[in-house]
Amino acid sequence: MLLGRYNTEGRLQYVGRTTALSRAAGTAVAGLLAVARRGHPWTGWSAGWGSQETLNVALVEPGLVVEVGVDVARDASGRWRHPARFHCARPDLSPA
Template identity: 65%
Template sequence: MLLGRYDPAGRLQYVGRSTTLSREVGRAVADHLAPPRGAHPWTGWTFSAGWGTQRTLDAVLVRPDVVMEIDVDVARDSAGRWRHPARPHRIRADVDVQEVPLFGEGGTLS
């Protein structure tokens, strides 16, 4: 799963990807996904299958309005993206995307 956060200018920034989803988590996530309305902000982008590999992922872009609670290592690359895959915990249907701290501002949800 590709992960993104909005920046202060309202652009969806790629911040990393998750570990492989378990069947249970994959099903729970799938229930919340929908096709994008119009063009997705990442249309035309390619994503690496892993650190240091030339292989790219086949990504299906969806509406970027699902909030997920994750556990992530704090190591970041020079662009501020997480270097290691995030471990997904649960969908936060009680949190709106507008409540997530903006990319570059840090912070956590309460």
């Protein structure tokens, strides 16, 4: 799962990704997501550092808050250097 956070200007920025979700977690999260409408701020996705290949991703409306565990290491852009561990979806919270 790709993870984003709104910056102080209200722009959605990529901050990291999770490790692979279990089948149960993936099914639970999928039921809380909606397909992205036109104008999603993200487009094609790089396969990794230095790669020209793009990955196919299913963009969704950026409205679901999730709880993750992360390593403190960040790159110069503020992105987590290592994959986050998904804990749970938090539909009781709104992104801010």
